[in-house]
Amino acid sequence: MNQFLRSLSGTQQVGAMFVLVFGVLLLASGALLLLSLRERDDNAFGAAFGAELDNLRRVLKNTWFMAGVFWLCWAVGGWVAVTLFALVAFFALREFITLSPTHRGDHRSLILAFFVVLPVQFWLVGGKHFDLFTVFVPVYVFLALPIVGALADDPHRFLERNAKMQWGIMVCVYGTSHVPALVRLDFPGYQDKGAFLVFFLVLVVQTCMLVQHLAARKLKRAPRAPHISQSFNWSSWGIGVAAGGLLGGLLAGITPFKPGQALAMALIACVAGSLGHLVMKALKRDRGITNWGSEGQSITGASGLLDRVDALCFAAPIFFHSVRWYFRL
Secondary structure: OHHHHHHOOHHHHHHHHHHHHHHHHHHHHHHHHHHHHOOOOOOHHHHHHHHHHHHHHHHHHHHHHHHHHHHHHHHHOHHHHHHHHHHHHHHHHHHHHHOOOOOHHHHHHHHHHHHHHHHHHHHHHHOOOHHHHHHHHHHHHHHHHHHHHHHOOOOOOHHHHHHHHHHHHHHHHHHHHHHHHHHHOOOOOOOOOHHHHHHHHHHHHHHHHHHHHHHHHHHOOOOOOOOOOOOOOHHHHHHHHHHHHHHHHHHHHHOOOOHHHHHHHHHHHHHHHHHHHHHHHHHHHHHOOOOOOOOOOOOOOOOOHHHHHHHHHHHHHHHHHHHHHHOOO
């Protein structure tokens, strides 16, 4: 089997990977359906079991969504894939801004964010202008936004309003843009296999988040930041990061990394993604909501999208720049 896989081209290997991923998701969906058909007594255990099934459905739904997006981006390839990720960033930013109240004085800044900053950032990704791509948002955009805001002549809570705008762009646009950028990296001897890097990143981060969640439920330790997250404590966090890192080391064969390098890169991604998820929870608590979709209300047209990609928005830039710096790409 290993010899057969090695005989395939890079494109065929990536295709086989997606067949495997969707096969596993189909099996998981079927198993969850069978569990949901079981009769449950109307008692505390039955209620807890139903709640657990709901959590699993939510995780599985998010996984299907992410796998579908990545498969579509790989299938169409090139600039179309970059455009699809730009649309994901657009709806994520729209979700963030909708739940962050703005003033009339912010309208010019919003136009700049959605119709100038976002397309330019992803154009830089598509053109592989990585030197400018890495500094465009944190340098040029962060200086331009307050200037545009000041010219609107609205000083009310000026600093807070601009900070919200900059933070939304940083997470939703800058963070998301690093996912297609991974595919555009040129590793010697690794042509047509960039999708494996995205798969590696998503799988180790999602594994870290899932194991951390399960460990928190089993250990039942006191939360480190109870006003932000009832499930975050250092013990479960360490277990989740270790699980993601170990999986990354085992997946070294699908990456251009050696096992030790794959382990290190996975640990970096897991730390960034899990702590970024905690930061996004803090933002939701500040806004007084439990999820970006606000209990299923489609206020943005893509309800809950940011909940599905928040950890990846933090992990992708750290992972991308760590890989690029270490391998001098």
